Structures are given as structure tokens and as C-alpha cells.
Amino acid sequence: MTDHNTENAEATTHFGYREVAQGERARLVRGVFDTVAQRYDLMNDLMSWGVHRLWKAALIDCLKPRPGMQLLDVAGGTGDIALRHLDAGGDDVTVCDVNAEMLSVGRDRALDRGVVDGIRWAVGDAEALPFPDRTMDAYTIAFGLRNVTDIDRALREARRVLKPGGRFLCLEFSRVVLPLLSDFYDRYSFSVVPVLGDKVAGDAESYRYLVESIRRFPDQDALRTRLGAAGLDRVTVQNLSGGIAAIHAAWRI
Numbered sequence: 001m002t003d004h005n006t007e008n009a010e011a012t013t014h015f016g017y018r019e020v021a022q023g024e025r026a027r028l029v030r031g032v033f034d035t036v037a038q039r040y041d042l043m044n045d046l047m048s049w050g051v052h053r054l055w056k057a058a059l060i061d062c063l064k065p066r067p068g069m070q071l072l073d074v075a076g077g078t079g080d081i082a083l084r085h086l087d088a089g090g091d092d093v094t095v096c097d098v099n100a101e102m103l104s105v106g107r108d109r110a111l112d113r114g115v116v117d118g119i120r121w122a123v124g125d126a127e128a129l130p131f132p133d134r135t136m137d138a139y140t141i142a143f144g145l146r147n148v149t150d151i152d153r154a155l156r157e158a159r160r161v162l163k164p165g166g167r168f169l170c171l172e173f174s175r176v177v178l179p180l181l182s183d184f185y186d187r188y189s190f191s192v193v194p195v196l197g198d199k200v201a202g203d204a205e206s207y208r209y210l211v212e213s214i215r216r217f218p219d220q221d222a223l224r225t226r227l228g229a230a231g232l233d234r235v236t237v238q239n240l241s242g243g244i245a246a247i248h249a250a251w252r253i
Contacts, residue, residue, distance in 0.1 A: 065090030075144020077102025155230035162252040174246035
């Protein structure tokens with residue numbers, strides 16, 4: 001006999017270390033970034049001691065921007081990767097973020113730098129991108145993949161919008177591969193980062209979620225496997241700072 005209560009129960013997923021209804025997670029994540037948007041880049045500097053700038057420079061080195069390259073930067077609301085792309089020789093980038101508040105910060109940042117050409121801003125979900133098939137030369141996502149509800153769907157969407165021969169690059173926190181660094185990193189993450197979030201952004205809970213979301217994200221090998229399952233090829237992994245972060249690179253063949 002079928003248990004209709006079990007059958008009709010909504011699937012759950014994780015929000016940090018909490019279990020929440022799958023349909024609720026996206027709203028909760030948007031709430032986090034609505035709250036932290038104005039101080040997001042400053043907090044990145046403080047939390048990483050500025051090292052995130054080196055990681056993003058490494059991402060741009062892998063991307064090798066060139067004139068005419070159509071780049072889609074997903075979850076890139078504050079424009080950090082997009083502006084780096086333009087500075088490195090690119091001339092065409094679309095920033096897509098599900099969070100309008102983050103995009104507003106990015107637009108203001110670009111305007112403050114006098115950047116109005118070569119950059120577009122679009123509200124859109126990484127799991128259902130508002131772009132046609134096979135239209136992008138490159139896809140980047142920096143510190144955003146762990147915030148989507150369905151990682152595999154987002155990866156399939158990345159492949160869908162890439163042209164054959166298109167480049168996929170993901171910069172994300174990963175698993176530390178050095179034992180001594182791992183112990184220090186755990187203590188720092190759970191003890192210091194929420195305090196910084198409270199003092200600088202007025203929101204300890206959002207930064208506690210961000211720390212927990214890193215621990216729930218697939219490690220290097222698991223993400224490599226999922227990229228292959230999504231139809232992306234020639235996957236490589238570059239550990240940064242002992243594995244605190246990693247760049248996963250792949251191609252749509």
C-alpha cells in the first residue's frame with residue numbers, strides 16, 4: 001500500500017548544516033546575498049587576507065581573454081571577474097546572477113570605473129540560464145556553484161550554453177590537502193569568519209552559512225566526476241593555496 005504522505009513529502013536539501021525543503025533553499029540563499037551584497041567584496045578581502053585576488057587572477061590566466069570572446073560569468077553579480085576579463089583584453093562579457101542586489105552593486109562598481117561598453121547584466125538562475133544553446137565561448141563561475149540547489153543541473157546548463165570548443169572554468173572553495181593547514185583553516189573558518197561577518201557586515205549568520213556551505217561542497221575529485229557526467233570533457237583541477245580553493249577547467253567538445 002502506498003504511503004501518500006511519504007510520496008507527497010517535499011524533497012529536502014542542505015542549507016549549510018541545516019536540512020531545508022528543496023524549494024526553500026534558493027530563497028534562503030538569495031536572502032544571504034541580499035544581506036551581504038554591499039560588503040561582499042570587502043569581506044572577501046578580510047576573510048582571505050586578500051588572497052582571493054590571486055585566485056581570481058589565476059582564473060583569468062586560465063581563461064586567456066581575447067577580443068571577440070563571448071564570456072558568460074555566472075553568479076558574478078559584483079562584477080569582479082567580468083572587470084578582470086575586460087582588463088585582461090576581453091571585450092564582451094555577460095554577468096548573470098540570480099540576485100538583483102548583487103548585480104546592482106556590480107553595475108555601480110563598473111560605472112564608478114567608467115566601464116559602460118562590453119559588459120551586460122542579466123538576472124538569471126544558474127540552473128535555468130536565460131540564454132540560447134551554443135552561444136558562449138566561455139563560462140566562468142567563481143564562488144557561486146556551491147550556492148545553487150542542483151549542482152548537476154547547473155553544470156548541464158553550462159554545457160548547453162557553450163559553443164562546441166567552449167571553455168568552462170569554476171573557481172570554488174575545495175578540500176585542503178595539507179593536514180596542518182586543514183586544522184588551522186577549520187578553526188579560522190568557524191571561529192573568525194562569523195565574527196568578521198558580524199563586525200563588518202552586521203550578519204554573523206550569513207557568514208556562518210557560507211563557511212558551512214564550503215564544507216558541504218563536493219571535493220576536487222567528486223566535482224571532476226560530476227563535470228564529466230554533465231558532458232564536459234578534458235577536466236583538469238588546479239589546487240590553490242593548498243586546496244583551500246581550486247580551479248576546475250573543462251571543455252565542451
